[in-house]
Amino acid sequence: MFDIKLETTIHLKDIKLNKYDVKEYDDELDDGRSVIADICEIFADTEKIQFIVSGFGDIRWPVDCRFDLPIIIEQLPEIIIKMKNDDFNFSLDFYEQGIEREVIFKGDKNNVILKCLSRNSWIPEPSKIVMEKGEIYKIFNKLYEDFLYYSEILCNELANHYLFKEWMNI
Amino acid sequence: MAVGSGTLAYAPPIVVSVPAVNVSGVAGAISAEQMMQLSMMQSGGGSGYSSGGGGGGNNPTTNWKSVKKYGHTFSRHGSGQKVTKSLLDRARSTGNNQGQWLDNQGAAEFLDSLGDIKEPITVSIPEGLGQVITPTGEIIPATKAIVVPSATGIKTAYPIL
Numbered sequence: 001m002f003d004i005k006l007e008t009t010i011h012l013k014d015i016k017l018n019k020y021d022v023k024e025y026d027d028e029l030d031d032g033r034s035v036i037a038d039i040c041e042i043f044a045d046t047e048k049i050q051f052i053v054s055g056f057g058d059i060r061w062p063v064d065c066r067f068d069l070p071i072i073i074e075q076l077p078e079i080i081i082k083m084k085n086d087d088f089n090f091s092l093d094f095y096e097q098g099i100e101r102e103v104i105f106k107g108d109k110n111n112v113i114l115k116c117l118s119r120n121s122w123i124p125e126p127s128k129i130v131m132e133k134g135e136i137y138k139i140f141n142k143l144y145e146d147f148l149y150y151s152e153i154l155c156n157e158l159a160n161h162y163l164f165k166e167w168m169n170i
Numbered sequence: 171m172a173v174g175s176g177t178l179a180y181a182p183p184i185v186v187s188v189p190a191v192n193v194s195g196v197a198g199a200i201s202a203e204q205m206m207q208l209s210m211m212q213s214g215g216g217s218g219y220s221s222g223g224g225g226g227g228n229n230p231t232t233n234w235k236s237v238k239k240y241g242h243t244f245s246r247h248g249s250g251q252k253v254t255k256s257l258l259d260r261a262r263s264t265g266n267n268q269g270q271w272l273d274n275q276g277a278a279e280f281l282d283s284l285g286d287i288k289e290p291i292t293v294s295i296p297e298g299l300g301q302v303i304t305p306t307g308e309i310i311p312a313t314k315a316i317v318v319p320s321a322t323g324i325k326t327a328y329p330i331l
Contacts, residue, residue: 029236033242034237066260071242096326098267
């Protein structure tokens with residue numbers, strides 16, 4: 001079973017935020033990834049939000065909100081659009097230093113074959129699993145919805161920035 | 171449910187050798203505090219590898235601040251005290267080394283010089299361009315870097331030993 005989710009250690013609305021400045025984004029240099037990274041930085045600073053990934057023999061991947069969450073969130077819209085079109089052939093790349101794992105998804109009738117590749121010394125065991133399409137869709141959609149919800153509660157201004165909305169549009 | 175197990179064969183990163191350029195001559199391991207100071211100095215004004223600061227540099231088409239081009243390379247592995255601290259925390263919490271560029275503009279120009287990359291590669295880097303922070307807080311000059319390309323540029327790139 002592969003799972004990927006966001007959790008809070010206290011109720012979301014009880015999380016106290018440090019004051020943050022919304023920086024000026026530059027259309028020439030920035031895109032939605034810039035805003036996503038800043039939102040994830042805010043999540044990380046709260047120390048109350050956990051990014052949790054498990055599977056392939058590792059019940060708790062060493063991932064965090066600051067480094068790994070943004071790179072996964074930025075891949076979500078394209079993946080969800082594909083799944084909505086019943087295309088379950090895509091990959092999810094955990095490319096940050098120290099993790100360096102890629103999960104390849106391949107649709108097969110009602111199921112999806114997940115194959116995990118490691119670019120460092122960690123070895124997935126097993127390296128292949130099968131899950132139902134419905135399960136996979138639910139996991140990704142929940143992560144997407146939760147990220148948007150958390151963003152609206154914790155940093156509404158960033159959640160409504162046009163670069164973010166444009167990137168997250170599905 | 172599992173349908174297979176064992177190690178999956180995966181092509182190791184390609185190693186590309188690039189001529190080294192002596193930049194700042196950092197040698198041997200130094201303390202985190204010393205490197206934080208060095209990192210602060212270098213983030214402010216360039217190192218000789220480029221004109222540094224604000225995205226100017228030797229190459230007017232290179233701007234390290236471009237997230238579109240360099241992805242998370244400099245927001246997560248760039249120079250500066252704040253990044254050094256977050257990499258120290260990351261190294262401690264994950265138990266993995268973390269790489270940091272010491273001159274963002276110089277690193278961006280170096281990455282540009284690699285040309286079109288199709289898959290993750292390991293390259294030799296000029297001396298003084300990067301450092302590695304270990305889980306114990308030791309800071310060591312980097313000799314190589316991993317570059318992870320995207321369809322439109324670079325997803326991330328970070329120095330390694």
